[in-house]
Amino acid sequence: MLNRYGIIVLTIVPVVTVSAITTCLSSDNQRVEVVDANRQLCCNGVHAKVLKNGDEQKCCEVIHHDSGTVKRQVYNSRTSFCCGGVLYHLQPSKNYAKPKCCGDMVLLNQTTEFCCGNKTYKRSPQHHQCFETDTKSFTIRSDEKVCSIYSKNRTEVKVYTRAQVKRNGSDCCGLTLYDQNDLFCFKEELWPYGSLPAECGPAHTVHDQTKTVCCQDTGKLIPIPESHAKYHNINPNYRCFKGRLFDGDIKDIFQYEGVVVPKHFKPCGSEYYDPSFSRGKVFCCNGTVNYARSDMDVRCCGNELIDNTEHNCCNDRKLPKSQGCCGNSIYDKYKSDLQCCGMQLYNNSYLCCRPYSGLEIPTLKRKRNDNTCCGKTTFHPLEGDCCGGKVYEKLAQKNQKCNGNGEVVNVTMLQPKLKDIRHQLNNSRDIGSEKPKRQRRINDCPACLPYEQPFQECTKRFRYQIYVRKIEAKPLITKVHVLLLEPSFMRKTKMVLKTSGKCKCFKPDTVYNLYSNRNLKEKIKVSKIFQSKFTERDMLFEVKGNFGDFRREHICKVERFYKPFVP
Structure with a gap:
C-alpha cells in the first residue's frame, strides 16, 4: 500500500507449518521433551523417524523374561524386526520378502512357510495353505477342497478329500461340491440346467420360474x-x-x-x-x-x-435327425442301407420306381439284369431307352429320339451341302498349336456382411451362430477358428472353417450368423470331423452387441429340404 510520502510498503506475513506437537518422557525419566510426531519418534527418549541414509526407525516393546519388565527400544526396520516383544536381527545378505509376525515368532520368507493359528508351517503337500474362520484356523492339503458358508452368526466349514473332489466336482455351492458341467449354483442351492431360479416376495424365497409363479406382493408361489x-x-x-x-x-x-x-x-x-x-x-x-x-x-x-x-x-x-420316417416305420438314415420308397422301406437289392405322371404311389422292383427305372418298369440302358414312362428298343438304331413331351419321333437325316463343308474347313484352326489360356481363379471367400450392410435375400438349408476366435489368413487359404453357439446341441464345439484365397472381411472376437447348405451336425456327430469348407455360396451376417441382436432383415429363409441351383 502507499504511505503518506507516496512510497509503496510491502507487508510480509510468514507462513507457519503446523506440526503434530506432542510430549515425550526422556530416556532417564527425569524430564519431558517436546516432540514433532511427523519427524520424530518417542521411544524411551526422542529419536529421528528417518535416518540420514533413508532407513526408517520404529519402536519395539521388548519383554525381558528374566525380570519380567518391558522396555521400549528403538530399532532400524531394515536390519531388525519386532515380533511378540522379541527383537529379531535380519541378515543383510538376504533379501526378505516382508517379514510377518506369527504369534511370538517371525516369518522371514512367506513363499516357503506360512502362519496358521499363531503357528508356523513349512509349505508342503500335507500343509499347503491355511484356512481361517471366526473361531478356528487349520491347514489343508494341496489336494483338498474347503467349502464354507456363513449362517447364524458363525461360519460352517466342510473339508473334502481328493477322492471326493474327483467324484463330485471341484466347485462349491454352500457346503456341497458339484460339477459346473452338470449343475449350476444359485443362492447356495444346486439347480439343473434349464431351470430359472429367482427370489420371491419379502422373504426372498427361491423358486424355479419354469414350475411356479411368484406373487410378489404376498410371496405366494403358485404351481404352473x-x-x-x-x-x-x-x-x-x-x-x-x-x-x-x-x-x-x-x-x-x-x-x-x-x-x-x-x-x-x-x-x-x-x-x-x-x-x-x-x-x-x-x-x-x-x-x-x-x-x-x-x-x-x-x-x-x-x-x-x-x-x-x-x-x-x-x-x-x-x-x-439321424432317424427317418417311412410310412409307419422308423429307420436309421446313417447306419443302415435302408431307404424309403413311398410308404415302404427297401435295401439296395430293389429299385424304387416312380410313375411317369408322379401322381401314383411308387413301387418296388427287384433288381435283376435291369438297373434303371422307367416309370413303374425297369430296363438296362445298354439294351433300351426310356421315353414317357415306357421302354423302347435303342431309338438311335431306328433313327428315332424322345422329345420333351415324352413322345418318340423320327429323326430326319439332312445331307450337308458342299459349301457348308468348305466354310467349316476355312474357319477351323489347329487347336493343338495354341497355348491353353490360364483359367482365372474364382474367389471362394463367403459373403461376409457387417451389421450396417444392406439386406440381401438368401435361402439356405441350415443356420448356425458362430464366434470367431482366431483367423489365419494366407495367400492361398484362410482358416477361421470358430466356437459354435447355436444350435444348442452343438454349443461349445470348436471347429476350423477353411476357404480358398485370402479373405479379409472376418473380424476376430465377433459373433456371426452363418447360413449354409452344409450339414455340420453330420460331420461332427457321425464322421467326427471338426473341419469344414465354406465358399462364396455361404452367407455370414455380423451380430451386433453382447445380447445376440442382429438386423431383422438379415435373416435368411431356412428351408430344410432346399435344393440350390448350381449353374
Whole structure:
C-alpha cells in the first residue's frame, strides 16, 4: 500500500507449518521433551523417524523374561524386526520378502512357510495353505477342497478329500461340491440346467420360474398347471392377479372384473392365443398353443414344436435327425442301407420306381439284369431307352429320339451341302498349336456382411451362430477358428472353417450368423470331423452387441429340404 510520502510498503506475513506437537518422557525419566510426531519418534527418549541414509526407525516393546519388565527400544526396520516383544536381527545378505509376525515368532520368507493359528508351517503337500474362520484356523492339503458358508452368526466349514473332489466336482455351492458341467449354483442351492431360479416376495424365497409363479406382493408361489402352452427357448409370461394365475400372452387384466380374453384371439383346444404374437412365433399344434423365438426353424409335431435342424417328425412322434420316417416305420438314415420308397422301406437289392405322371404311389422292383427305372418298369440302358414312362428298343438304331413331351419321333437325316463343308474347313484352326489360356481363379471367400450392410435375400438349408476366435489368413487359404453357439446341441464345439484365397472381411472376437447348405451336425456327430469348407455360396451376417441382436432383415429363409441351383 502507499504511505503518506507516496512510497509503496510491502507487508510480509510468514507462513507457519503446523506440526503434530506432542510430549515425550526422556530416556532417564527425569524430564519431558517436546516432540514433532511427523519427524520424530518417542521411544524411551526422542529419536529421528528417518535416518540420514533413508532407513526408517520404529519402536519395539521388548519383554525381558528374566525380570519380567518391558522396555521400549528403538530399532532400524531394515536390519531388525519386532515380533511378540522379541527383537529379531535380519541378515543383510538376504533379501526378505516382508517379514510377518506369527504369534511370538517371525516369518522371514512367506513363499516357503506360512502362519496358521499363531503357528508356523513349512509349505508342503500335507500343509499347503491355511484356512481361517471366526473361531478356528487349520491347514489343508494341496489336494483338498474347503467349502464354507456363513449362517447364524458363525461360519460352517466342510473339508473334502481328493477322492471326493474327483467324484463330485471341484466347485462349491454352500457346503456341497458339484460339477459346473452338470449343475449350476444359485443362492447356495444346486439347480439343473434349464431351470430359472429367482427370489420371491419379502422373504426372498427361491423358486424355479419354469414350475411356479411368484406373487410378489404376498410371496405366494403358485404351481404352473400341466395343461399350459409350450414354450421353446422363450420364457413364459405368467402373471399373478389377486392370488390367481393367468398367461399374460393370451389374457389381460380387466380393471374391475378380473381376467378376460381379447376378441381378436383364436381358439386352440381349451386355450386361446394371439395370432399377432409380438415376442416370437406362435403355433396351434393339435389343440396346444406353442411359442418359439422368431429366428427358430420349427414346425408342429403332435402337440409340440420341433426344431427342424435337430429333429424329424414321424406320425406326430419326435425323432432325432439321424432317424427317418417311412410310412409307419422308423429307420436309421446313417447306419443302415435302408431307404424309403413311398410308404415302404427297401435295401439296395430293389429299385424304387416312380410313375411317369408322379401322381401314383411308387413301387418296388427287384433288381435283376435291369438297373434303371422307367416309370413303374425297369430296363438296362445298354439294351433300351426310356421315353414317357415306357421302354423302347435303342431309338438311335431306328433313327428315332424322345422329345420333351415324352413322345418318340423320327429323326430326319439332312445331307450337308458342299459349301457348308468348305466354310467349316476355312474357319477351323489347329487347336493343338495354341497355348491353353490360364483359367482365372474364382474367389471362394463367403459373403461376409457387417451389421450396417444392406439386406440381401438368401435361402439356405441350415443356420448356425458362430464366434470367431482366431483367423489365419494366407495367400492361398484362410482358416477361421470358430466356437459354435447355436444350435444348442452343438454349443461349445470348436471347429476350423477353411476357404480358398485370402479373405479379409472376418473380424476376430465377433459373433456371426452363418447360413449354409452344409450339414455340420453330420460331420461332427457321425464322421467326427471338426473341419469344414465354406465358399462364396455361404452367407455370414455380423451380430451386433453382447445380447445376440442382429438386423431383422438379415435373416435368411431356412428351408430344410432346399435344393440350390448350381449353374
